Amino acid sequence: MAHPLPQELSIVPRGALTGTIQVPGDKSISHRSLMFSALAVGTSHITGLLEGEDVLATAAALRAMGATIERTGGDASGGIWRVDGVGVGGLLQPATALEMGNSGTSTRLLMGLVASHPITATFTGDASLSGRPMGRVIDPLSRMGADITASPGGKLPLMVRGLCPAVPITYTLPVASAQVKSAILLAGLNTPGITRVHEPVATRDHSERMLRGFGAAITVEETDEGRMISITGEAELKPQTITVPGDPSSAAFWLVAASIVPGSDIVVRNVGLNVTRAGLIAALRLMGADITELDPRTVGGEPVADLRVRHAPLTAIDVPPDLAPSMIDEYPVLFVAAAFAKGRTVARGAHELRVKESDRIAAMKDALEACGVPCEEYEDGLAITGTGGDAIPGPATPDIRIASKLDHRIAMSMTVAGLHAARPITIDDIGPVATSYPVFYQSLDELTGAA
Ligand SMILES: O=C(O)C1=C[C@@H](OP(=O)(O)O)[C@@H](O)[C@H](O)C1
Numbered sequence: 001m002a003h004p005l006p007q008e009l010s011i012v013p014r015g016a017l018t019g020t021i022q023v024p025g026d027k028s029i030s031h032r033s034l035m036f037s038a039l040a041v042g043t044s045h046i047t048g049l050l051e052g053e054d055v056l057a058t059a060a061a062l063r064a065m066g067a068t069i070e071r072t073g074g075d076a077s078g079g080i081w082r083v084d085g086v087g088v089g090g091l092l093q094p095a096t097a098l099e100m101g102n103s104g105t106s107t108r109l110l111m112g113l114v115a116s117h118p119i120t121a122t123f124t125g126d127a128s129l130s131g132r133p134m135g136r137v138i139d140p141l142s143r144m145g146a147d148i149t150a151s152p153g154g155k156l157p158l159m160v161r162g163l164c165p166a167v168p169i170t171y172t173l174p175v176a177s178a179q180v181k182s183a184i185l186l187a188g189l190n191t192p193g194i195t196r197v198h199e200p201v202a203t204r205d206h207s208e209r210m211l212r213g214f215g216a217a218i219t220v221e222e223t224d225e226g227r228m229i230s231i232t233g234e235a236e237l238k239p240q241t242i243t244v245p246g247d248p249s250s251a252a253f254w255l256v257a258a259s260i261v262p263g264s265d266i267v268v269r270n271v272g273l274n275v276t277r278a279g280l281i282a283a284l285r286l287m288g289a290d291i292t293e294l295d296p297r298t299v300g301g302e303p304v305a306d307l308r309v310r311h312a313p314l315t316a317i318d319v320p321p322d323l324a325p326s327m328i329d330e331y332p333v334l335f336v337a338a339a340f341a342k343g344r345t346v347a348r349g350a351h352e353l354r355v356k357e358s359d360r361i362a363a364m365k366d367a368l369e370a371c372g373v374p375c376e377e378y379e380d381g382l383a384i385t386g387t388g389g390d391a392i393p394g395p396a397t398p399d400i401r402i403a404s405k406l407d408h409r410i411a412m413s414m415t416v417a418g419l420h421a422a423r424p425i426t427i428d429d430i431g432p433v434a435t436s437y438p439v440f441y442q443s444l445d446e447l448t449g450a451a
């Protein structure tokens with residue numbers, strides 16, 4: 001895929017954030033809504049689907065394998081989509097390679113789907129995705145019988161030749177990864193017998209919740225050694241009407257922005273608060289953030305609330321490592337919060353950050369240090385010495401560019417940092433923001449009165 005030209009942007013402070021916004025649909029739930037609907041027998045309807053590039057890559061791949069997927073309406077806060085599924089076992093051989101763009105979730109979950117179908121698919125991706133480890137899914141899916149040929153180091157491009165019928169396995173996750181767990185469960189859907197995933201550390205449980213909603217026989221047993229998830233194969237999924245809640249990983253940027261910019265007082269509506277995703281809120285509250293949950297309710301089987309966030313002085317903490325799985329995508333913006341806290345925040349136990357769209361530990365260290373924020377890098381995290389609430393200095397000279405490294409979360413996090421910096425922060429490429437939050441800069445305009 002040809003890369004679009006880099007979109008450079010300079011961020012300058014815009015004053016307090018005020019008003020109310022709604023974040024787009026949850027990315028994890030949007031991917032799964034499309035995949036499970038594509039495997040159901042009949043027509044599903046999805047409201048609030050995130051229309052980011054990652055989710056659109058999933059839709060395109062499912063279409064290439066026979067599902068009919070159409071947008072029927074919607075607005076900036078989310079799309080309304082209709083999916084006519086092919087039934088479990090009914091995926092067709094795609095005619096061309098599946099182009100996954102920047103999306104790890106699309107790649108790993110769809111590899112699981114292909115693994116137990118009688119089809120062969122080639123997966124390709126952009127430079128970021130092509131550097132990410134796929135061995136973590138290649139191993140269990142190969143044990144189930146799939147024949148997978150990958151590029152050196154277990155990377156993309158790779159080809160999955162599915163086996164049908166596949167062999168059920170019991171697999172203990174060697175890394176805390178909802179993508180690996182979900183890939184195995186998806187392969188298990190079309191595998192005779194019971195496929196089991198043992199998860200020593202709990203990760204996001206959207207697949208389990210949604211598969212149950214679609215009528216799959218799935219059980220979750222809590223044990224002293226973690227969770228054992230069992231799925232009975234050759235399932236028949238029933239079509240659903242799904243409302244996707246707002247993405248807590250997108251709300252995260254506003255929670256931090258309002259906390260650090262003096263005078264801010266905002267409401268972020270419709271934020272998913274599943275405990276397997278809510279770690280950042282817990283960490284920010286430990287730092288002294290002023291976050292109130294309003295109107296708690298259930299949307300699409302997930303707990304949701306509106307969040308009121310007011311500026312508050314933040315204090316450094318040792319981020320509890322057991323929060324890591326429930327805030328894994330939020331570390332970059334947590335590091336920004338730490339840059340404004342009083343004292344030295346230490347966040348460790350987050351080695352997985354090394355293998356996201358970029359090495360997020362190195363990327364944020366480089367970015368924050370370039371803005372005058374003292375950092376110390378560990379193999380599994382970062383220590384950051386904050387200003388105690390004052391503006392961070394910003395780059396020493398105007399020619400310094402902050403590298404977003406094809407990583408949406410680095411671009412958005414450094415945008416937030418630029419809202420309270422003494423000098424402008426120029427980001428070399430904000431294009432990747434479109435993967436998960438296409439209306440991010442519109443929402444920033446709304447919250448800062450520039451819309
Ligand atoms: O299952 C998912 O939807 C996701 C799981 C996480 O990845 P890992 O499974 O690699 O931890 C997360 O970082 C990613 O943004 C989305």
Ligand SMILES: C=C(OP(=O)(O)O)C(=O)O
Nearest residue numbers: 102103104105106329356
């Ligand atoms: C890690 C992320 O996504 P993915 O793994 O799907 O590329 C993310 O959105 O931060």
